[in-house]
Amino acid sequence: MAKIVAGVATSHVPAIGAALDTQRSSEPYWAPVFKGYERSKKWIAELKPDVVILVYNDHASAFSLELIPTFALGCAAEFEPADEGWGPRPVPTVLGHPELAWHMAQSLILDEFDMTIVNDMDVDHGLTVPLSLMFGQPTAWPVKVIPLAVNVVQYPPPTGNRCYNLGKAIRKAVESFDQDLKVVIFGTGGMSHQLQGPRAGLINKDFDTRFLDRLVTDPVGLSRLPHVEYLREAGSEGVEMVMWLIMRGAVDNQVQEVHRFYHVPASNTAVGHIILENKGAA
Ligand code: DHB
Ligand code: FE
Numbered sequence: 001m002a003k004i005v006a007g008v009a010t011s012h013v014p015a016i017g018a019a020l021d022t023q024r025s026s027e028p029y030w031a032p033v034f035k036g037y038e039r040s041k042k043w044i045a046e047l048k049p050d051v052v053i054l055v056y057n058d059h060a061s062a063f064s065l066e067l068i069p070t071f072a073l074g075c076a077a078e079f080e081p082a083d084e085g086w087g088p089r090p091v092p093t094v095l096g097h098p099e100l101a102w103h104m105a106q107s108l109i110l111d112e113f114d115m116t117i118v119n120d121m122d123v124d125h126g127l128t129v130p131l132s133l134m135f136g137q138p139t140a141w142p143v144k145v146i147p148l149a150v151n152v153v154q155y156p157p158p159t160g161n162r163c164y165n166l167g168k169a170i171r172k173a174v175e176s177f178d179q180d181l182k183v184v185i186f187g188t189g190g191m192s193h194q195l196q197g198p199r200a201g202l203i204n205k206d207f208d209t210r211f212l213d214r215l216v217t218d219p220v221g222l223s224r225l226p227h228v229e230y231l232r233e234a235g236s237e238g239v240e241m242v243m244w245l246i247m248r249g250a251v252d253n254q255v256q257e258v259h260r261f262y263h264v265p266a267s268n269t270a271v272g273h274i275i276l277e278n279k280g281a282a
Helices: 012-021 031-035 037-046 100-108 125-135 162-173 205-217 218-222 227-234 237-249
Strands: 005-011 050-056 071-074 115-118 144-150 182-188 255-266 269-278
Touching: 005 037, 005 071, 005 125, 005 162, 005 237, 012 125, 031 255, 037 050, 037 125, 037 182, 037 255, 037 269, 050 237, 071 100, 100 144, 100 162, 115 162, 115 269, 125 182, 144 237, 162 182, 162 218, 182 218, 182 237, 205 218, 205 237, 205 255, 218 237, 237 255, 237 269
Parallel strands: 005 182, 050 144, 050 182, 071 115
Antiparallel strands: 005 269, 071 144, 255 269
């Protein structure tokens, strides 16, 4: 049986990828950011998951206003890093797990989550930056990755409650797959940031801290937070954090907080990161 053993949440700031790709990660501005992930890299290297289900958002790279799937599940064997305007990141091709992904599609759709099945998709910083933060700069990614792209760019994004329940359905799907696989789920994006308008540059440490606390201890209450609250408190792009609730729904109700990191600023964004383990599962 496949099993979800842990959940990881992390920001996906594109400049973090650029810092790595241009060998600037030890510069004074960036060193504290990468220091916060040292323990995480060790943790995941020891855990050796077979598959990462990577919940992220596309930033008009694979999709555009012509096609806006709410939940798009990557069922392909490979996903290439997207060209976001200055060439694709020099990171390895992302290898998928089509068998598990198609099984998830079946289980989720029959459970009444209307997933879009995607067989051809390039993946942008939303997916590759979290991989770089957790796995560094290998010549090949050491895990298979199932991308799950969530629309948080064009109104209306899915509710926190919908995301939380999708996480629960993902867990059921994984646990009904009959291969012994160790699976970790990532929820990415956030934390507080706003990239445009008069409030560009907004950071809200109090909100972010409370979000991290409630993610651990009060996920059901947190899943009821309305979109307008994310916008008001965490900025227009802060709504990316609904994706963390998909991860949270897929792990145990009571989890062990293994690691937490918070740092301001990285570009325009508060970097937040947390690792939650299912007790006794790893
Ligand atoms: C930044 C953050 C994001 O989440 C993103 O998608 C693009 C840019 C930033 O802080 O620069
Ligand atoms: Fe983003």
